[in-house]
Amino acid sequence: MLHDIKRVAVVGGAGYLGSALCLHLLDLGYEVASIDAHWFGDEAISSLRSRPSFTSRQIDALHADEVTPLLRGCQAVVWVAGLVGDPACDLDPGFTYGCNYRSALTLAEICKWLGIERFIFASSCSVYGQSNEVARLTEESLTNPLSFYARDKLVCEKALRAMSDETFHPTILRLSTLFGWSNRMRFDLVVNVLTAKACKGETLEICGGGQRRPFLHVKDAARAFASVLSSNLPLVSNEIFNVGGVENNHRILDIANFVCSEIPDTNVEYLSDVVDRRDYDVDFSKITDALSFKTAFSVPEGIAEIRGRMSQSNGINITDSVYINEKTTRQLINEIRRNGYHHAPMVPGLVGSAA
Numbered sequence: 001m002l003h004d005i006k007r008v009a010v011v012g013g014a015g016y017l018g019s020a021l022c023l024h025l026l027d028l029g030y031e032v033a034s035i036d037a038h039w040f041g042d043e044a045i046s047s048l049r050s051r052p053s054f055t056s057r058q059i060d061a062l063h064a065d066e067v068t069p070l071l072r073g074c075q076a077v078v079w080v081a082g083l084v085g086d087p088a089c090d091l092d093p094g095f096t097y098g099c100n101y102r103s104a105l106t107l108a109e110i111c112k113w114l115g116i117e118r119f120i121f122a123s124s125c126s127v128y129g130q131s132n133e134v135a136r137l138t139e140e141s142l143t144n145p146l147s148f149y150a151r152d153k154l155v156c157e158k159a160l161r162a163m164s165d166e167t168f169h170p171t172i173l174r175l176s177t178l179f180g181w182s183n184r185m186r187f188d189l190v191v192n193v194l195t196a197k198a199c200k201g202e203t204l205e206i207c208g209g210g211q212r213r214p215f216l217h218v219k220d221a222a223r224a225f226a227s228v229l230s231s232n233l234p235l236v237s238n239e240i241f242n243v244g245g246v247e248n249n250h251r252i253l254d255i256a257n258f259v260c261s262e263i264p265d266t267n268v269e270y271l272s273d274v275v276d277r278r279d280y281d282v283d284f285s286k287i288t289d290a291l292s293f294k295t296a297f298s299v300p301e302g303i304a305e306i307r308g309r310m311s312q313s314n315g316i317n318i319t320d321s322v323y324i325n326e327k328t329t330r331q332l333i334n335e336i337r338r339n340g341y342h343h344a345p346m347v348p349g350l351v352g353s354a355a
């Protein structure tokens with residue numbers, strides 16, 4: 001931990017990654033301010049409220065007037081928010097543009113204006129899309145985004161890096177596909193959903209399966225953000241880092257095999273249709289060499305963890321909208337069409353409160 005960074009704002013702090021990141025930063029001794037629209041409620045951070053170094057506010061980052069006072073006193077801002085995933089982002093491009101590009105860039109402008117030098121942005125390895133490269137893809141490799149979500153990430157990356165100067169130092173983390181248990185669980189991520197379905201005795205449907213993808217435990221992702229925060233500025237200023245580990249680069253059918261090893265007797269049906277064409281093999285030597293970052297968790301460990309948690313979560317309904325970004329986003333958009341988007345709306349049925 002660097003002595004000049006004491007207080008960090010985590011935008012998206014109640015999300016799948018954000019809630020794990022808030023906990024990790026608090027454990028490292030940082031003061032943490034979570035700013036989140038609470039689209040999925042605020043259950044994920046309720047256990048943190050008793051910690052004196054933690055504050056949380058239900059605010060959409062687009063609302064500059066409300067966000068600005070919360071950022072005062074912060075030395076770093078982390079963006080782990082926005083609409084996440086191809087299906088959710090495809091629903092309403094205008095809504096996605098506001099939640100992602102406009103919100104992130106507004107926040108970055110506020111940071112620059114307030115003199116907050118450090119801004120860490122969660123991007124995605126999805127920017128590599130579909131690659132025929134035999135060599136693993138580095139941060140210098142060609143990007144080939146296949147979806148609106150991935151294009152949006154790339155546009156944000158470019159805009160943020162263009163803002164960089166001696167007073168503002170963005171860092172871009174291109175995260176692998178996340179897995180593992182979090183207080184805001186997502187059952188729309190491939191490792192999580194295949195494991196959860198197997199736990200419920202459901203047949204796993206694998207479309208194609210040969211697609212290569214990098215994976216990263218949600219706790220390792222949190223550790224990567226902490227590594228950037230604790231690194232000297234010249235190492236991370238205006239840099240892009242792929243985040244993951246080559247030992248967690250797998251094909252989708254490898255994931256199904258890992259699940260079958262952990263949960264024997266699981267049925268797998270292989271379908272020839274390739275729904276998700278993303279296919280890329282990523283290199284992580286830059287973050288290892290520059291920041292000494294190494295992942296701690298393998299995919300099989302994540303599968304075993306989810307299996308254990310599923311057995312304790314009696315009757316959890318893995319298809320509930322709170323666990324599926326596309327479903328919640330659909331509800332949000334319908335509510336906005338009915339009532340307008342005046343303030344961060346709550347998903348009907350989810351209880352959450354500003355603190």
Ligand SMILES: NC(=O)c1ccc[n+]([C@@H]2O[C@H](COP(=O)([O-])OP(=O)(O)OC[C@H]3O[C@@H](n4cnc5c(N)ncnc54)[C@H](O)[C@@H]3O)[C@@H](O)[C@H]2O)c1
Nearest residue numbers: 012015016017036037038039060061081082122124175178
């Ligand atoms: N999960 C993955 O596999 C993955 C992979 C690569 C990159 N990422 C990136 O990591 C970040 C976190 O992803 P996640 O899986 O935790 O998603 P998530 O959907 O669980 O969390 C996003 C959180 O941000 C909040 N939010 C969204 N837009 C907001 C706004 N404008 N203002 C305030 N709060 C807002 C939501 O309420 C939610 O709590 C995202 O930026 C995502 O693109 C995730």
